[in-house]
Amino acid sequence: METALHKAIELIFSGSALLEDIVWVTVRMSLASSLTALLIGVPFGVLFGSGSFPGKRILVVLNRTLMGLPPVVCGLLCYLMFCGVGPLRHLELLYTVTGMVIAQVILITPIVIGMMEPFVSGIYPDIRETSRGLGLSPVKTLGLLINESRYQIISTYLMALSRALAEVGAVSMVGGAIAYKTNVMTTAIMNFTNMGNFTTALALGIILLAGSLVINVAVSLMQGRADA
Numbered sequence: 376m377e378t379a380l381h382k383a384i385e386l387i388f389s390g391s392a393l394l395e396d397i398v399w400v401t402v403r404m405s406l407a408s409s410l411t412a413l414l415i416g417v418p419f420g421v422l423f424g425s426g427s428f429p430g431k432r433i434l435v436v437l438n439r440t441l442m443g444l445p446p447v448v449c450g451l452l453c454y455l456m457f458c459g460v461g462p463l464r465h466l467e468l469l470y471t472v473t474g475m476v477i478a479q480v481i482l483i484t485p486i487v488i489g490m491m492e493p494f495v496s497g498i499y500p501d502i503r504e505t506s507r508g509l510g511l512s513p514v515k516t517l518g519l520l521i522n523e524s525r526y527q528i529i530s531t532y533l534m535a536l537s538r539a540l541a542e543v544g545a546v547s548m549v550g551g552a553i554a555y556k557t558n559v560m561t562t563a564i565m566n567f568t569n570m571g572n573f574t575t576a577l578a579l580g581i582i583l584l585a586g587s588l589v590i591n592v593a594v595s596l597m598q599g600r601a602d603a
Contacts, residue, residue, distance in 0.1 A: 383577035393554070394575070398582060401559040404472050404546070405539035408479030412539075413532045416484045420491025420531075425499040425520065435492065441485035450548030453478040457549065470551040475559075478545040483535045490531045491524070498523055530597040537590045540583065 386394065423435055455461050457469040468474035502523060506516040521528075543561035550557030552566055560579045567576035 380577060382574040383581060386574060386578040387581065394578060394582075396555050397558050397560055397563045397579065400472060400557065401540065401561075404475050404479065404559060405536055407472075408476045408483060409532060409535040409539045411476065411480045412483035412487050412535050413528070415480070416487025416535075417491055417528060417531070419484075420488045421495050421517075421520065421524070423488065423492040424495025424497075425503075438485050438488050438492075442489045444482060444485070446482060446542060446544030447548065449478055449482050450545035453481070453545065453549045469549065470553060470557055472550070472557055475546045475550040475557060478549045479539050479542060482542065482545060483538055486538060487531055487535055490534065491527065494527045495520065495524060526597050530594050533590050533594045533597065537587055537594075540586055540590075 419438075423431065423438070453474065454469065456463045457466070457474055458464060468477065499520065502516065502520050505511075506519060511519065541561065543565065546557075546559055547562045547565070550559070550562070552558045552562040558566075560583045564576045564579050564583070567573070567579070
């Protein structure tokens with residue numbers, strides 16, 4: 376184990392083309408999916424947290440259900456849509472990074488909504504009263520609400536990014552873990568372990584853990600500033 380760890384650390388700093396490609400595909404997919412999920416999820420989270428409309432309770436319950444959507448189920452649904460007999464087969468998304476991003480967005484967007492909705496519902500009554508007292512327009516009220524939620528939005532994005540980095544089930548089914556094309560760190564770790572290449576698997580695991588540590592430290596700092 377100690378020898379494998381030393382070799383893994385050496386591999387990280389060796390400039391391995393395979394390692395660099397896997398990390399780059401992972402970063403590209405994770406950034407695209409987490410940013411897209413944030414852009415879709417935050418408006419819905421704000422709407423669910425501050426709005427009052429028929430069917431709101433049903434939509435909130437549905438979103439909370441989707442927050443627990445098993446990745447393999449999401450991967451299966453995307454595979455069926457993208458495969459040769461699926462309704463979206465003409466888009467040729469199967470075994471592509473774009474297809475993996477779509478699967479990630481489906482998984483992460485409900486989480487973004489679920490993190491924003493209770494936070495907004497907690498601060499909105501005070502903001503509404505303040506806005507009424509100052510005579511602010513609905514647009515300015517929305518701007519005030521978003522400004523008060525800025526740390527929560529950043530924290531939510533970092534959590535979405537962390538979730539995207541850690542995903543394996545859906546991306547492996549949709550992407551196929553093709554070397555130098557759709558192989559990401561999580562699927563590569565699984566494949567290299569199955570092949571007995573523990574050095575490369577461990578090197579990728581160290582990189583993934585280091586990235587997760589940085590993100591979680593950033594989330595803690597954001598939450599601390601939001602509570603201050």
